[in-house]
Every structure is written in C-alpha cells, then in structure tokens.
Amino acid sequence: MHNLKTTSLEVRDNQLWILDQQALPQQKNWLPAHTVGQLVSHIHALSVRGAPLIGLSASLLLALLAEQGLTKPQLAEALETLRASRPTAVNLMNNLDRMKQALAQENFVAALGEEALRLVAEDKVLCDNIARAGAALVKPGSRLLTHCNTGGLATAGVGTALGVIQRAFNEGHVASVWVDETRPLLQGGRLTAWELGELGIPYRLICDSMAASLMAKKQVDAIWVGADRIAANGDVANKIGTYSLAVLAHYHDIPFYVAAPHTTLDRNCPNGEAIPIEQRAAGEVTGVTGSFGSVHWAPENATVYNPAFDVTPAELISGWILDTGVVTPKQVRDGVFLPQK
Ligand SMILES: CSC[C@@H](O)[C@@H](O)C(=O)COP(=O)(O)O
Numbered sequence: 641m642h643n644l645k646t647t648s649l650e651v652r653d654n655q656l657w658i659l660d661q662q663a664l665p666q667q668k669n670w671l672p673a674h675t676v677g678q679l680v681s682h683i684h685a686l687s688v689r690g691a692p693l694i695g696l697s698a699s700l701l702l703a704l705l706a707e708q709g710l711t712k713p714q715l716a717e718a719l720e721t722l723r724a725s726r727p728t729a730v731n732l733m734n735n736l737d738r739m740k741q742a743l744a745q746e747n748f749v750a751a752l753g754e755e756a757l758r759l760v761a762e763d764k765v766l767c768d769n770i771a772r773a774g775a776a777l778v779k780p781g782s783r784l785l786t787h788c789n790t791g792g793l794a795t796a797g798v799g800t801a802l803g804v805i806q807r808a809f810n811e812g813h814v815a816s817v818w819v820d821e822t823r824p825l826l827q828g829g830r831l832t833a834w835e836l837g838e839l840g841i842p843y844r845l846i847c848d849s850m851a852a853s854l855m856a857k858k859q860v861d862a863i864w865v866g867a868d869r870i871a872a873n874g875d876v877a878n879k880i881g882t883y884s885l886a887v888l889a890h891y892h893d894i895p896f897y898v899a900a901p902h903t904t905l906d907r908n909c910p911n912g913e914a915i916p917i918e919q920r921a922a923g924e925v926t927g928v929t930g931s932f933g934s935v936h937w938a939p940e941n942a943t944v945y946n947p948a949f950d951v952t953p954a955e956l957i958s959g960w961i962l963d964t965g966v967v968t969p970k971q972v973r974d975g976v977f978l979p980q981k
Contacts, residue, residue, distance in 0.1 A: 661689050770962065773965050785854070792835065
C-alpha cells in the first residue's frame with residue numbers, strides 16, 4: 641500500500657501508525673499499530689478514538705496484514721477480533737462489513753487494499769459534505785457549544801460537528817465556542833481545545849457541569865455534537881454527557897444538532913435502547929490518567945458506574961446533519977432512517 645497520512649493515522653512502509661490521542665496535547669507520539677493485538681489495545685485505551693477513525697484504522701490494518709501474507713481464515717479471524725473491540729460506534733462494523741466483502745473476493749489482497757483506501761478517501765468527502773450542510777444552519781454571531789471531540793483527530797477529514805464549526809467559522813458565522821471538558825476522559829479539554837487553538841477559533845473550556853448556567857444566561861446559541869450510532873427512530877448514542885446537554889437545550893429552547901456520516905446510521909437498530917453501551921474501567925472515574933501519569937482521589941475501593949456513552953432520544957434533536965444533507969425531525973418521524981425496502 642502506498643504511504644498515506646491523516647491527522648491521526650499514518651501508513652508508512654506498509655505499517656500502520658497512530659497518533660496517541662491519550663498523550664495529546666502535551667506529547668505528539670506516533671505508536672505502532674502493526675498487529676491486531678496492538679490496535680485493539682490502542683482502541684481500548686482510546687489512543688485511537690472517534691467513531692469514524694476506529695473503523696478506518698481497523699480497515700487499514702486488515703489490508704496491510706493481507707499484504708504481509710496472512711491467509712483468508714487468519715484475516716477473517718482478525719476482522720472479527722477488530723469488530724468486537726468497541727461495541728457502540730457502528731462505523732467500525734459498517735466499515736468491516738465492506739472489508740468482509742473484499743475478503744470474499746478471489747483477489748482479496750488487492751481488494752482489501754483498494755477498499756481500505758476507498759474508505760479513507762470517502763471519509764474525507766463525507767466530512768466535507770457534513771460541514772457544508774451543517775454550516776448553512778449556523779447563524780451569524782453564533783456562540784456554539786460542543787462536547788467530546790469530533791474534529792480531524794476523530795476522522796480522516798475535517799471532522800463531523802467540529803468540521804461544521806470550522807466551516808461556519810471560516811464563513812464568519814461563529815463568534816466563539818464553548819468546549820465541554822468531557823469527563824471522564826477529557827476529550828474536550830485535551831483534544832477539542834487543542835484542535836480549536838490550532839485552527840485559530842476562539843473557544844472557552846468549561847467543566848461539563850457549567851453548561852446549564854451558561855444556557856440560563858443565554859450564552860449558548862446552538863449545540864453541535866457527533867454520534868457513535870444513530871438508531872432507526874433517530875435516537876443517538878454519543879459520548880456520556882450528551883443526553884444532559886440535549887435535555888438542557890430543550891428546556892432553554894436552544895437548537896441541538898447531531899452531525900455524522902451515513903456510516904454512523906444503523907437502520908437495523910430500532911431505537912436507542914437497542915444500542916450496546918460500553919462500560920469502562922473504574923479508574924477513569926476514581927481519578928485521571930494522562931501523559932503526566934495517574935492521579936487518584938476517590939477512596940481505594942470506591943464503587944463506580946462508568947458508561948462511555950449515553951442515548952439522546954430523537955425528540956430532543958433539532959436536526960441530524962449527515963453527508964447527504966439535513967434530516968429534519970419530521971423526516972425522522974416519517975421513517976427516513978428505517979430499513980430501506
Ligand atoms: C467524529 S467522532 C463522533 C463520536 O465518536 C464522538 O462524538 C465520541 O463520542 C467519541 O467518543 P470516544 O470515546 O472518544 O471515541
């Protein structure tokens with residue numbers, strides 16, 4: 641495979657490397673993801689993260705392993721191991737379904753390589769299309785609020801919700817961005833703040849618990865988030881804390897938008913209750929770990945509840961901004977996300 645580089649993935653000399661998103665922004669470390677074991681552990685550690693990026697990294701690794709001579713049964717096993725590495729984001733499953741079709745072909749080495757590169761190239765276009773559709777909804781002078789990280793780090797392109805914000809800023813419509821720090825893993829505080837700084841977009845970092853009072857003070861004009869899975873009834877799984885924002889937005893009459901590629905849509909998943917939610921380690925809540933080391937503040941044996949995602953019901957969402965355009969609540973109620981006949 642030829643060399644390629646996105647913000648956080650690199651194929652160099654037929655090996656996959658990932659930008660360690662756990663070490664950012666203090667350190668820019670590229671880690672080897674040369675084996676299934678390495679990539680799965682990077683996915684578990686959230687060194688590779690963001691729904692689209694997880695799917696692309698798994699697809700590229702499979703293609704590279706095929707070039708290195710793994711047999712069809714070995715590749716099929718690798719594919720299933722990768723598929724099981726993160727349960728909530730459906731982009732991983734969607735991308736691997738396409739890789740599975742390539743694997744079924746006689747000339748599977750070439751087919752896997754072509755398909756993985758196609759997925760990366762497509763993702764860039766999907767991001768651009770989402771940004772274009774979403775930016776048209778951003779009114780001049782907007783103070784936007786976002787959660788988690790949905791930028792170039794999480795995709796092969798400009799990102800999803802953050803891609804919308806970037807484009808709307810370039811069009812002169814964004815005054816500033818409120819960035820939720822996004823406990824427990826601080827994707828907002830570490831990654832979104834860093835990306836917005838690099839882009840020169842004015843932002844202010846807040847603790848998640850500060851969003852409510854900002855809305856009460858009329859300091860937020862719209863909320864933009866990404867998605868890990870959109871169910872057929874429009875319910876959306878996204879980073880824990882998204883649901884609270886949607887409830888707050890509803891109470892304060894603030895538009896709440898979800899931006900995602902069509903690869904995040906799961907037409908076979910009837911509603912949010914059917915979306916598997918990943919439960920994560922207690923240590924993420926009892927303290928914090930980063931490039932600076934680990935700090936723990938909770939009592940030694942504290943019991944913890946740590947779901948990585950929550951579900952926002954469709955009725956709290958003002959619009960689903962896909963690469964195919966803006967989907968309205970009425971269209972969702974009329975069944976636009978239902979399985980296609
Ligand atoms: C374009 S990224 C969309 C989502 O994956 C994003 O909003 C999110 O929830 C990421 O969670 P993470 O656990 O950091 O992978």
